[in-house]
Amino acid sequence: MAQAPALPAGFELPLKQRLPRIGSIDQVAVEARAGELAKRSIKRDAKLWALELAIRCCDLTTLEGQDTPGKVAALCSKAIRPDPSDASVPSVAAVCVYPNLVPVAKERLAGSGVKVASVATAFPSGQSPLDVKLRDVEDAVAFGADEIDMVIDRGAFLSGRYAHVYDEICRVKESCGDAHLKVILEVAELGTYDNVRRASLLAMAAGADFIKTSTGKLPGAATLPVHLVMLEAIRDVYEETGRRVGMKPAGGIRTSKNAIQYLVQVHETLGPDWLTPDLYRIGASSLVNDILMQIRKEKTGAYQSKEYFTND
């Protein structure tokens, strides 16, 4: 991923004066457009291509209180070789874990090319003092995380303290060092598409390498219209500044069909340049097996039962 300047041209401070130009989203129309794009019929070669891309873009995730080194080790094996019986199936992009489990993941993934992503900044609520959040990030980076998935302070955002949110993202970005920063907006708590767009632009202006929909801890995580709103924000930043910011929907994407619908949106909104794990990720846990099942079906013409795919 290309390292971006923290403050791209066109998004300089003071931010307050710039926010009114951010524009708005029409709810009915954006949902209609997302609905239209979801009807694309992707078949044969095109479907197989999309399924393999979806695997390559996956951030295989486990974020549970009950995560153990054993669980994470198993997940890492899955990440490297999702389908042990088919070597042509690529590795996923990254494994996403809590900071404490980064060392285990790092060790198991060494040399595989699969990245380690860690959530941080008092995930999932973000309701802690800034120094705690920064320490959280620093620890995860010190443990070897390649990527940091931070959460924005929704309390500050919803009370209109945009500059506070902005400053916090900037500080986290500094603490990341060389690690890439994904900024989680937690869209289910933002309430409106207008807010999603505003938070997306804010995060990108503050230096996010990726913007991400959700923690996965709330119902109503990633949805197709929210995804579209964020892609359009990314497109506007690219048009205005030439900077390419990545996108990561997370939470609730469980089927191949749904994953392809997300990829179609990327393809028809941002274009083929974004169809790469460098700029697009899907945060998921159960999705991978459904994709494997579909890949095998496309290749052999027959469905196999769930028992033929490993649960990790």
Place this chain on the structure above:
Amino acid sequence: MTEVAKRGGAPVPADWTYAPAPESRDVVSLRERYGLFVGGEWLEPADTYTTFSPATEEALAQVGQASPADVTNAVGAAREAFAVWSSLPGSERAKYLFRIARILQERSREFAVLESLNGGKPIKESRDVDLPLAAAHFFYYAGWADKLEYAFPNRTPRPLGVAGQIIPWNFPLLMLAWKIAPALAAGNTVVLKPAETTPLTALLFCDVVRQAELPAGVVNIVTGDGATGAALVDAHVDKIAFTGSTEVGKAIQRRLAGTDKKVTLELGGKAANIVFDDAAVDQAVEGIVNGIYFNQGHVCCAGSRLFVQESIADTVVEKLKRRMATLRVGDPLDKNTDVGAINSRAQLEKIQELVAAGRDEGAEIYQPPCQLPEKGYWFAPTVFTNVAQSYRIAQEEIFGPVLSVLTFRTPDEAVEKANNTPYGLSAGVWTEKGSRILWMAERLRAGVVWANTYNRFDPTSPFGGFKESGFGREGGLHGLAPYLDGVTHA
């Protein structure tokens, strides 16, 4: 797809080319030859002509060219059926209409495929727009059939008799539904003439009429060209309902002057789609695309004049061009096609002529790169910028996928320019400001004003024009009145 690199064993093609996803034609069984549907029977016409698929120029079937005598015959059958149909209780008529609506739903795939085959429109539109709306019209007017006294309180609504109905080729089945459903609900019988180039779904509808066991002669379908239409206008009918070009509409009105036949006309348009600088820009761009490229722009209410507030004109045009590049033009039966074939050679030539005029007058043309099929009638989505109000492309109805972009500075100027046309069928307003929507809607001289959307239709909502876009309303309660005596226009 060409493979350019290998990573982790996975093929990485240069880009993602969607594989063809054609809807199967097998659901449609075409006959070689279609007669005229008169009095519940198929009559053999003296003359026939060939109907084609505009996407491939493939000959689909032979259909009848109804003569004046055939038309007289059909009107006679309708007249005979009128006695039976008009004396049925409204609740009985409703049963038939509900039945037609349900059959249309059941056979929707068959109708959608045939509509795309014969008319060239993308299957996703015939499947998701034409068919559901056609069924919805029958459902809606079925509900009114036994409530006419309540629709027009303190009146005695009576059916007119026989309605002659002439419909266009852009929404063949939907226009049939718009015409037949209110007429039948009100107790009239009909003789309908489909457009010359798109008769097949109307002829398939005759199967539905039979399947629904509608009394013979209540619905009669006569196919043919303009001469058949003229014969229907001159025949012994009580009302003419016409949807089509302003030119033909004027000719019909001249012909009917001095007769006691009632008439409603739904004619051309040159609608203004007005985008203010506070609009949700990406959604407005979708609305612009839907306004002009929906059904290849073969829409009387198409948003063919785009007025953008000057302060955001560059942004909107840039976004529009990028969006146009993602439009998929091609096989109407492919489920991923966004823009299908132009309906006929004649229409294609008309579009080409006006586009050439636009270039000559000095407008700047943009067409996204797209490969058009070699056979059939095709025209790439087109946008003209630097258009002046006086250019032909800003004045005349093109009825194709061609958009003219103009700019304005203030709301007053937007209204003035939008109304500065002989037409007045529809308009669109894009702004986040609710009060401005109402302010604009009060001042725009158009039958329909859409706010933050475009080309939305619903059977409960009246549709019709101002000025040269015609008179009379279709849809809603208003759509019943033109088929009833003893009521004032609601």
